[in-house]
Amino acid sequence: MTARSIRSQVDVALDPASAFDVFTSEIDLWWLRGPINNWDSARVREMRCEPGVGGRLLEIYDEASDDALELARITVWQPGERLAWDSSVDDVRIDVRFEPTATGTRVSVVASVPRGGKDTGGTSFVRVTPAWFGRWCARRDSVPRAMQDTDRLAIAVHYAKPREAARWLSDAFGLEPVLELPASGGTGDDWVEFRVGHCSLMVLPLHADRTGPGSPQPPSTHVPWIFVDDLDAHFRSATQRGATIVEGIHQQGYRAYVAADPEGHRWTFAQARPTMRG
Secondary structure, three states: OEEEEEEEEEEEOOOHHHHHHHHHHOHHHHOOOOOOOOOOOOOOOEEEEOOOOOOEEEEEEEHHHOEEEEEEEEEEEEOOOEEEEEEOOOOOEEEEEEEEOOOOEEEEEEEEEEOOOOOOOOOHHHHHHHHHHHHHHHHOOOOOOOOOOOOOEEEEEEEOOHHHHHHHHHHHHOOOEOOOOOOOOOOOOOOEEEEEOOEEEEEEEOOOEEOOOOOEEOOOOEEEEEEEOOHHHHHHHHHHOOOEEEEEEEEEOEEEEEEEOOOOOEEEEEEOOOOOOO
C-alpha cells in the first residue's frame, strides 16, 4: 500500500517520442550542476540513463574505473509513452508519462513512497523536472548541446526571512530561480538558489556566527563560495597560515569547509567538480 505520492508535470513543444528521447538520452544536459544537485556534487562528471528495462540511472564519477553511483533501476521502458524506475538509494518509485497535447507533450512525473519507506532524495525528479527539463526543451535548439557547469565563484546571501527575500529578489531584479520558489512563511530553511549566468547565488537563513566556543560574532550576510581543485590541501594550507576554521571539512552533497578572515568575515571553500568551469 502506498503511504504517499507526489506529482508534477510540464508541457514541452516536442512530440512524445522526442520528449522521451530527450528526457533519457540528454539527462546530462538538462540536469543542472550545482552545490546540492547530486549525491556527490564534488566528484560527479556525468548523469546517465541506460536504455531498456534493467537499465540504470547513474551518477558517473570515473568511467575508466567504473566508479559510479547507481541511482535507480528501470522497470518500464516504453519509448514515447512511459518510463518508470525503482530507486536504488531509497524506497521511492518514479513513474513518468508522456502524453500528446495540441502543442507537444505533457510530461507527468509521479513519485510513490510505500508505507514505512524512506525518501532520501529519490523524489527529486518530481521537483526538478518541470523547471530543468522544461527549460532545456525550450532552449536546446538555440544553445550548444554540451553540459554546462558552473563557475568557481558563488555567493551566499543570508536573510532573516529568506523566503520573502528570495521572492523580492526574483520580482525586483528578475533573478531566475533554479527551482520554484518556496511559499512565504514557514521555517525558511529551504535551499534557494538562483543562476546568474554560470554562477550560483544562494539565499539562506541568517544565523549568528561563531568563530570559537562562546564567541558570537555579528551575523554574516554575504559569504563568498570558492571552489578549489584540492580541498584537503587547501584546508591544510589555510590552517597552517592562521585562518580561523569555523567549520571543518564536511559533506552535504557538496564537500566544503568554512573559515573566518581577520575581521571575522566568513568564507566557504568547496571541492570543485572535475567538469567545473575555469
